[in-house]
Amino acid sequence: MVSEVTDFYGRRYRVGESDRELLGHSRNWVLAAACVAMLVAGAGQYGFGLIVGGEYWLLAIWVATQAVAVFPLAWLRERLHVRPTLAMIAGAMLTALGDLFAGAWTAVLGGLGAAIVYGACFGVVAKWFPERRTCLGLVSGAFAAGSVLFATPLSIIAVVVITACGFVLREPPPDWWPAKPDPRKWALDKTLNLSLKHNRPAIRRYTPGQLLRCPTSAVMYVLVACAAAAWLFDVAYMAAFVASSGWGYAFAAVAVCVLTLASGVARWATGWAGERFGVGRVVRTALALGALGQLLLIVAGQHQAAVLLVFAALLVGTTAGCCYALLPALVEAHFGDQAGLLNFGLVYSAKAVGGIVGIGLTTTMVATYGYAAGFLLAAGLGVLGALAGGMLRQPGVPRLLVPA
Numbered sequence: 001m002v003s004e005v006t007d008f009y010g011r012r013y014r015v016g017e018s019d020r021e022l023l024g025h026s027r028n029w030v031l032a033a034a035c036v037a038m039l040v041a042g043a044g045q046y047g048f049g050l051i052v053g054g055e056y057w058l059l060a061i062w063v064a065t066q067a068v069a070v071f072p073l074a075w076l077r078e079r080l081h082v083r084p085t086l087a088m089i090a091g092a093m094l095t096a097l098g099d100l101f102a103g104a105w106t107a108v109l110g111g112l113g114a115a116i117v118y119g120a121c122f123g124v125v126a127k128w129f130p131e132r133r134t135c136l137g138l139v140s141g142a143f144a145a146g147s148v149l150f151a152t153p154l155s156i157i158a159v160v161v162i163t164a165c166g167f168v169l170r171e172p173p174p175d176w177w178p179a180k181p182d183p184r185k186w187a188l189d190k191t192l193n194l195s196l197k198h199n200r201p202a203i204r205r206y207t208p209g210q211l212l213r214c215p216t217s218a219v220m221y222v223l224v225a226c227a228a229a230a231w232l233f234d235v236a237y238m239a240a241f242v243a244s245s246g247w248g249y250a251f252a253a254v255a256v257c258v259l260t261l262a263s264g265v266a267r268w269a270t271g272w273a274g275e276r277f278g279v280g281r282v283v284r285t286a287l288a289l290g291a292l293g294q295l296l297l298i299v300a301g302q303h304q305a306a307v308l309l310v311f312a313a314l315l316v317g318t319t320a321g322c323c324y325a326l327l328p329a330l331v332e333a334h335f336g337d338q339a340g341l342l343n344f345g346l347v348y349s350a351k352a353v354g355g356i357v358g359i360g361l362t363t364t365m366v367a368t369y370g371y372a373a374g375f376l377l378a379a380g381l382g383v384l385g386a387l388a389g390g391m392l393r394q395p396g397v398p399r400l401l402v403p404a
Helices: 019-023 028-041 056-080 084-098 104-128 135-149 154-166 208-212 215-244 249-269 271-277 279-302 306-335 340-348 350-369 371-390
Strands: 003-006 012-015
Touching: 028 084, 028 104, 028 135, 028 154, 056 104, 056 215, 056 340, 056 350, 084 104, 084 154, 104 135, 104 154, 104 340, 135 249, 135 306, 208 340, 215 249, 215 279, 215 306, 215 340, 215 350, 215 371, 249 271, 249 306, 271 279, 271 306, 279 306, 279 371, 306 340, 340 350, 350 371
Parallel strands: none
Antiparallel strands: 003 012
């Protein structure tokens, strides 16, 4: 029997319908389809250094378009009530055109396609797994693992696979919640919801407009822009850096795959760390360790240390994956879960700034001063991002509580 319940914070939930009743199968099929689609959509970004190389502004345009377009396209899909299947078909066609890498226009189209797929997959999975936010890390991790497809006919795969996955994606009713656990207990019980031990819920739910007027959003924007710039510099230049350091193309491919696959795997496994140590603390630590990894890459290249280079790539990829996987939880912890994807999309748009800085503007720096200068910049941005993370404060919560 379908009913609506309200928790301590005033959040409403629709209970009484199972995923099998609504879908005809387990919601895990929706999660699997979203992960496969994101794997294909991410190939344009994460396999770029191996597929094209040299045309770094194409990747900067692709990344900037994808990051900026996630929010408006998700907003339009919600307002116009566009079914995920139709959105995924459109995303498949645009992604296929973008994977041709024929020029700036294909980079724009590919970024738009990836944004559509990204927003649809994230939005649908978030609605089907309201009590398991770590599933968003699986979706994000699949996007990062797209580099494994760099040697395949991407355009054909994009059309076929993303379209097929789109037919599996269906949205649940608004505010849907599974039969277990009880949402009212989930909101308060720290033994049931482990994340409550180290992650204080937001004081209230913020709309996208309210988020933009909040000073905390500016600090979070700086954090994401710094993290994205450092990470995207590695994605774009790792293959060329390894090749210029005396290793061959085969080892360059291995290094890029280690970098991006480490990011993907870390996003799959990061949820437990955020629950047990606090999302903000894990993000700050990851940014600081990522900065150390950038410095290790310089040392490895200068001394021809292959083992050190693989370790540094593993460290950088893992820490970047932690940041991206925990970003939705970081946004929810400060601005609430209402309109969660839209709020996330606004903060995620900072990745566009990171793409322009970390990929486009560093082209001249690398050409003039070498790759070491770029990795030093990436390390500095990682430290700046960690400092910004330390300045984050939940809106509406007083910094000093005065005893009554």
